[in-house]
Amino acid sequence: MLKKIAVLALPQMAPFEFGVICEVFGIDRSDTGGPVFDFHVVAAEPGPIRTKLGFDIIVDKDLTEAEDADLIAVPAYYFGEIDPRITRLLRDAEARGAWILSVCSGAFVLAEAGILDGRRSTTHWMYTDRLTRDFPQTTVDPDVLFVEDRHVITGAGTAAGIDACLHLVRTELGAAAANVIARRMVVPPQRDGGQAQFIEAPVPERQSDSFAGVTTWMLENLAADLPVDVLAAKAHMSERTFARRFRAEMGATPAAWLNRQRLIRAQHLLERTDFGLEQIAAEAGFGSSAVMRHHFLKVLHTTPNAYRNTFSCTGEPAMAAM
Structure with missing residues (x-):
C-alpha cells in the first residue's frame, strides 16, 4: 500500500517539477474522498536548498526519514554532483521493493545510482540523447510520457510528471483516488504512458542556409x-x-x-x-x-x-x- 512518501530536495532542482510531486502527494484531499499520504520532504543536508530559479526551500528532515518510505520521488535537477548518501538511499529502496519515481532530468539521479541499469526509462526529450550516451545500461524511450519498469517510474518533462504520479496513484490505490486528485488539479485523469511527448521537436541545426x-x-x-x-x-x-x-x-x-x-x-x-x-x-x-x-x-x-x-x-x- 502506498502510504509514506518522501520527495528529495536537491540543490539546483527545478521548483515546478518539485511542486508537481508535492501537489499530487502532499495535499490532504480527504474532504473530497481523496487519499491522504504521510508526506515528507527530505534532503541530504537539511536547511536551505537553493533551487534553479535562485530562491531557497527550507527543509528540516534528513534522509533517515525516507528509509522506510513506500515511495521516494526525485524532481528535475540540473546535473550537479549527487551526494553519495542519496544514491545509497535509492539503492536500498530498490532492494526493499519500494517505489522510486523521477520527473524530467531526475532520471539522471536514478541512473547515477544504478537504478535504471537493465530497465527501460525516459526523460525530457531534450535530455534523452544524453541519458542514452551517459548511461548505456538503460534503454531510453525518447517519445513517451512515462515508463514503469519493476517499481521504477521515470517521467518526461514537466506536465508528464503529473501523468507519472497519477499513474502510480492509480496503480496502487485505484482509478477513483487518481480521479479525485486529477479533478482538484484540473488535469486529465489519465494519459497513457505510451502516448507520445507532444513536442515540436527542433529541426537539427543546419550546417548552412542552402535549404x-x-x-x-x-x-x-x-x-x-x-x-x-x-x-x-x-x-x-x-x-x-x-x-x-x-x-x-x-x-x-x-x-x-x-x-x-x-x-x-x-x-x-x-x-x-x-x-x-x-x-x-x-x-x-x-x-x-x-x-x-x-x-x-x-x-x-x-x-x-x-x-x-x-x-x-x-x-x-x-x-x-x-
Missing part, C-alpha cells in the same frame, strides 16, 4: 503533393544530390522532415480550430483523415480525435471524421 529557401517553400505548400523531384527542382539540384544533402544538413530525409511538419500543422489545427478532420487532413497535406490517423498512431501513438479532446483550445467538442 532555407526550399524548406520555407515546403512549409508554405504543405497541402500540395511534394515529391522529391519537385523539391530537387526547386533547389536546383539533381534528385540524388538533393536527397543526400538534405539528409546531411537537416538530419532527416525529405519525406520524414515533411511528414513531421505536416503532423505539427495538423496538431496546431486540432488545437486551435473546430475544422473537421477531413479539412485538417487536406490542409496539412495528408489528403484524407484516414491517412492522417495512420500517421498520428504511428508517430504520436494517439488518434487525431483523442489529441483534440486533450489539447483543444476552442472549447468545442471533438468533431468526428466525416
